[in-house]
Amino acid sequence: MYVAVKGGEQAIARSLELLAEARRGDAAVPELELAQIRGQLRLGVARVMQEGSLYDEELAALAIRQAAGDMLEAIFLLRAYRTTLPRFGYTLPLDTTAMRVRRRVSGTFKDIPGGQVLGPTYDYTQRLLDFDTAVAAEVAPADVPLPSDMPRVLDLLDAEALIERIEPGSDPEPVDLTREPLMFPADRATRLQNLSRGDEGFLLGMAYSTQRGYAESHPFAGEIRMGEVDVVICPEELGFVIEIGSIVLTECQMINQFHGGNGVPPQFTRGYGLTMGEGERKAMAMALVDRALRCDELAEPNHAPAQNQEFVLSHSDSVEASGFVQHLKLPHYVDFQAELSLLRTLAAQHARHAPPPAPQGEAGRGCSGSEGTSLQDGLTPPQPSPASQGREPTEVCGT
Amino acid sequence: MMLAAFADPVFDSQRSFRELLQAMARPAMPRPLPVLPPAPAPVAPAAMAIMLTLCDATTAVWLQQPEDEAIRHLRFHAGLKLADRPQDADFALVTDPASMPPLDAFARGDMRYPDRSASLIIQVAAINPAPVDGAHEFAGPGIRETETVAIDGLPADFWQQRAALAALLPLGIDLFFVAGQQVLALPRTTRLLEG
Amino acid sequence: MDTSPHLARPHWMSLLAQADPAELVQAMGAFAPPADTAWLRPAQTGLYMLRGRVGGTGPQFNFGEITVTRCSVQAGGHIGHAWVRGSDTRHAELAALADAMLQDADRHASLRMQVVEPLRRALDRRRDEASRKAAASKVEFFTVVRGE
Numbered sequence: 001m002y003v004a005v006k007g008g009e010q011a012i013a014r015s016l017e018l019l020a021e022a023r024r025g026d027a028a029v030p031e032l033e034l035a036q037i038r039g040q041l042r043l044g045v046a047r048v049m050q051e052g053s054l055y056d057e058e059l060a061a062l063a064i065r066q067a068a069g070d071m072l073e074a075i076f077l078l079r080a081y082r083t084t085l086p087r088f089g090y091t092l093p094l095d096t097t098a099m100r101v102r103r104r105v106s107g108t109f110k111d112i113p114g115g116q117v118l119g120p121t122y123d124y125t126q127r128l129l130d131f132d133t134a135v136a137a138e139v140a141p142a143d144v145p146l147p148s149d150m151p152r153v154l155d156l157l158d159a160e161a162l163i164e165r166i167e168p169g170s171d172p173e174p175v176d177l178t179r180e181p182l183m184f185p186a187d188r189a190t191r192l193q194n195l196s197r198g199d200e201g202f203l204l205g206m207a208y209s210t211q212r213g214y215a216e217s218h219p220f221a222g223e224i225r226m227g228e229v230d231v232v233i234c235p236e237e238l239g240f241v242i243e244i245g246s247i248v249l250t251e252c253q254m255i256n257q258f259h260g261g262n263g264v265p266p267q268f269t270r271g272y273g274l275t276m277g278e279g280e281r282k283a284m285a286m287a288l289v290d291r292a293l294r295c296d297e298l299a300e301p302n303h304a305p306a307q308n309q310e311f312v313l314s315h316s317d318s319v320e321a322s323g324f325v326q327h328l329k330l331p332h333y334v335d336f337q338a339e340l341s342l343l344r345t346l347a348a349q350h351a352r353h354a355p356p357p358a359p360q361g362e363a364g365r366g367c368s369g370s371e372g373t374s375l376q377d378g379l380t381p382p383q384p385s386p387a388s389q390g391r392e393p394t395e396v397c398g399t
Numbered sequence: 400m401m402l403a404a405f406a407d408p409v410f411d412s413q414r415s416f417r418e419l420l421q422a423m424a425r426p427a428m429p430r431p432l433p434v435l436p437p438a439p440a441p442v443a444p445a446a447m448a449i450m451l452t453l454c455d456a457t458t459a460v461w462l463q464q465p466e467d468e469a470i471r472h473l474r475f476h477a478g479l480k481l482a483d484r485p486q487d488a489d490f491a492l493v494t495d496p497a498s499m500p501p502l503d504a505f506a507r508g509d510m511r512y513p514d515r516s517a518s519l520i521i522q523v524a525a526i527n528p529a530p531v532d533g534a535h536e537f538a539g540p541g542i543r544e545t546e547t548v549a550i551d552g553l554p555a556d557f558w559q560q561r562a563a564l565a566a567l568l569p570l571g572i573d574l575f576f577v578a579g580q581q582v583l584a585l586p587r588t589t590r591l592l593e594g
Numbered sequence: 595m596d597t598s599p600h601l602a603r604p605h606w607m608s609l610l611a612q613a614d615p616a617e618l619v620q621a622m623g624a625f626a627p628p629a630d631t632a633w634l635r636p637a638q639t640g641l642y643m644l645r646g647r648v649g650g651t652g653p654q655f656n657f658g659e660i661t662v663t664r665c666s667v668q669a670g671g672h673i674g675h676a677w678v679r680g681s682d683t684r685h686a687e688l689a690a691l692a693d694a695m696l697q698d699a700d701r702h703a704s705l706r707m708q709v710v711e712p713l714r715r716a717l718d719r720r721r722d723e724a725s726r727k728a729a730a731s732k733v734e735f736f737t738v739v740r741g742e
Contacts, residue, residue: 053658055644056680086640088478088662088677089456093645093654100721102728110735118731141726152650166649176643176656179457188648189655196646196657228724231660233642236474237675243608244662245679251650272649274657401673403634475666476635 023068037061046248046277047071051318052078053178053197055247055276072199072318079319092232092241096251096274100228101146103278106153107221108255114150119226120278153223154253154270163255163268184310191293191313192286196274198316200282206306207288214304215292219271222255226278250275252283256291262299269298402437404451404476411436415452422575422584427537427546429526429583439468441494443522445577450520454479454490461488461517463495485517493521496553502560505572513569516587524552526578539589548583550576558591565590606696606710610689611678613713621709622688625695628670635666637683637690665690672697 024031038045038061048060052075059078067073103119106112118124157163174189182194195203210217228246235242252273260266271291273283292306305311315321405411414433422430438447441464450473454460459482462469473479482488485504493499499521508516527534527549534549535558564571564587571587610618639661646657664677665686674694676686692709695701 050658054641055658055660058680059661082641082659085661086638087456087659088640088642088664090643090656091645091660093647094657096646096650100725102724103731116733117728118733119728139727139730141723142729142732143726144729145722145725146729146732166652168647168651168653171653174645174653174655178643178656178659189653192646192648192655193657227728228721231642231644231679233662233677235664235675235677236478237666238604238607240604242604242611242677244611244677246612247644247660247679253650270649274646276658401634401668403632408636408638 023066032065034058034061034065037064043278044069044071046275046279047200047282048074048078050276050279050282051075051197051199052082054078054082072322076319076322089233089235092234094229094231094249096225096229096249097152098229099150099225099249099251100148100246101150101225102227102248104150104223104225104227105221106223108223109153109156112153112156112223114147117146121280150225152253154255157222157255157268161267164258164264164270166270182313184313185296186309186313188290188294188297191309192272192274192290194313194316195286195289198286199318199321200279200285202316202318202321203285203289204281206292206312207285209304210288210292210306215295215307216300217288217292218257219254219288219291220256221284222253222268222270224250224252224280224283226250226280248277250277250279250283252280252287254284254287254291258298262297264298269294401475402439402472404436404447404472405434406436408451412452415448419449419452419575419582419584422582423573423586424541426539426541426585426589427548427583428542429528429548429581431580432577432582435580439466439472441466441522442469442473442492443494443577445580445582446492446494446520446522449575449577449582450479450490450492451477453518456480458489459487461485461491463491463493463499488517491517491519493519496521496523496557499554502557502564502572507564507567507570507572509570513571516570516572518573518575520575520577521553523550523576523578526550526576526581526583536592537585537589538592539586541586542589545592550583551578561585562591603693603697606706607676607689607693609710609713609717610676610692612717613685613689614716615682615685617713617716618685618688618692618709621712622692624708625692625701625705627691628695628698630671631667631669631691633665633687634668634673635664637663637665637686639663639681639683667691667694669694670698670701 038057041061041064044064045057045060048063048071049055049057051071052060052063054060056078059081060074063074063077063081064071067077101114101117103121104114104117106116110116154163158165174193175187177190177193177197182190186194209215211219227248229249230243230246232241232243234240250273254271254273255268256271258264258267258269269291271287271289271294273286273288273290275283275286289306289312292304293309293312295302295307300307302308411434418430418432422428432445432448434448435444436447436451438444442450450460454473454477456478458479460473460479461482461484462473465481470481474481482491485491485500486506488505491505502519505517505519506515508514528547529549530547531549533551534547537546537548538544561574568587573587574585576583576585613621640663641659642662643659644657645654647654660679661681662677662679663681663683663686664675665683666676667674667687667690669691672694674690674692674697676689676693678686678689692705696705696710
């Protein structure tokens with residue numbers, strides 16, 4: 001129950017001023033410009049765009065500055081802003097095969113057509129703090145550009161019929177979670193939209209759990225590619241397609257060993273991750289979780305948290321999660337008074353009726369029962385998974 | 400060559416939305432729309448104002464008289480998609496009420512989603528809020544006692560059709576009537592009083 | 595490049611949309627809008643939902659949105675449209691105006707020469723440079739043969 005509480009107006013006004021002052025910091029130091037954030041914090045901008053579910057570097061930079069670097073707050077700001085804009089339509093599917101590649105690596109094949117291109121990556125840095133403000137070296141371009149055709153690494157396995165094929169099929173109109181509520185069971189397209197918006201930390205933890213044994217997972221990074229992809233639309237007014245600009249995307253194709261089942265022969269199966277900007281860690285985590293969530297389709301045992309779509313998809317969104325967790329700090333004075341009075345009554349009954357020594361924990365049970373129902377707000381209580389009930393995690397060795 | 404729409408898309412649609420909200424909150428009471436945008440025949444400017452305000456690419460609109468010019472204009476300015484059949488429409492524009500399909504041809508929603516029902520925009524000859532010949536009395540939420548209004552140009556059995564839908568609440572159809580600059584709303588909760 | 599106006603229009607609209615806004619402003623500076631110019635649909639920023647494909651090639655899914663500014667103008671007896679990524683209304687207005695003027699047989703050649711072609715060259719140059727920089731980080735493997 002929420003009860004309007006009056007008062008505190010002055011305090012709120014001063015709090016907003018304090019926030020603005022704290023955000024700005026030392027006025028003698030120049031304020032951050034959006035171009036600096038876009039240019040020098042590009043990975044933060046990419047994360048805010050991806051989880052804010054809105055590709056716009058300028059708005060993401062503005063959100064980061066306004067949120068004083070709190071990424072989840074910036075993501076919230078971007079999500080809130082997008083609701084004020086009209087929806088013009090849907091783009092044609094992004095053609096990542098035609099990506100103008102800036103980075104492309106494979107963990108499964110050394111020699112791939114088009115080659116392995118490292119691009120800007122932290123992978124080969126020493127990860128030591130660098131105290132020198134060294135001027136960045138200008139990269140000398142190679143004499144020849146990369147080939148315009150960079151075939152997908154996984155297509156190499158396709159020739160041997162060792163990997164599952166993914167073709168559009170009937171290509172149904174996908175569910176749009178910005179328009180329709182999440183319903184279970186969610187199909188793969190719906191799950192991917194949810195994971196795209198999902199919190200990187202949550203997905204990373206879920207992905208890690210599949211590697212530690214909480215799912216039947218033996219993944220390889222088949223291909224990771226990052227680069228520019230054209231955004232193509234077909235406005236009704238024109239009746240033909242136009243490119244309206246290009247965006248940077250990171251795509252990860254994970255491949256997983258699969259022993260066969262549900263009528264599918266033994267082969268490699270795929271998990272898919274796609275992120276805005278340079279978001280390799282998120283793309284990899286997304287691909288692992290995507291694969292884990294396919295357990296029912298592939299008739300695999302479903303016992304790990306990362307395989308439970310209701311668990312994963314309902315808790316992946318940082319905007320929803322931080323809202324519900326943080327609302328607890330708002331006034332619950334009346335709620336709490338009710339709990340207090342209930343507890344006092346129970347304690348008094350306990351003292352009256354129970355002869356010493358008292359039976360164990362009666363008052364405690366009564367209280368936790370009522371709290372449980374009030375907190376769940378009518379939602380289905382989460383089912384504890386077998387994995388959380390004492391199943392030993394098994395270490396998976398690199399295979 | 401081609402007509403413009405709201406001169407100021409954001410503010411004009413916000414002002415119009417406010418009036419439509421008020422029309423729904425105070426049913427059976429006509430009120431003037433604040434902005435009348437250009438509209439190609441057979442669409443009336445008031446009906447165009449409603450569609451520019453409420454319809455976009457996510458709403459399916461059924462046009463009783465799908466004239467090419469009107470379709471082109473609506474697609475361009477509202478971005479809406481057209482529904483081929485009345486039962487698929489989120490919004491329906493009735494430009495010739497005398498020959499309109501029966502009300503039960505439109506979506507009434509289902510028990511889980513009563514909102515997945517059609518809203519009709521009906522262009523009528525006149526709206527007269529007076530106890531004249533052919534006037535009806537209405538009551539329901541948003542009406543203090545009763546409202547009396549005459550709506551001209553509807554099919555003879557229109558009110559019987561609407562009364563038949565009343566039993567289905569919360570399912571039903573919401574109606575906007577426009578005449579000149581006036582708009583009048585009859586949400587599904589508004590009852591027609593007998594005699 | 596195809597020069598028939600019907601086939602060329604998607605091409606020039608794409609180039610105008612992908613132009614660096616500053617370059618477009620400069621290139622269009624030489625062209626005054628026709629006297630009858632009327633904004634049919636003023637520049638407005640909205641969203642397109644980006645669609646991806648499961649596994650890159652499979653069924654579609656909704657990936658996330660992107661800001662797009664669109665604008666339509668009636669000028670010199672032609673309707674010009676623009677859709678550009680981002681929220682730059684000036685970019686969308688100039689692109690729509692250029693689209694209308696490029697449909698005009700009298701203006702087409704000079705706009706093509708002074709606006710479209712320079713934009714195309716600039717875009718090609720940017721892409722070529724980025725590609726050659728990436729190519730500088732291409733791995734050359736040396737396989738060490740053992741046991742023989």
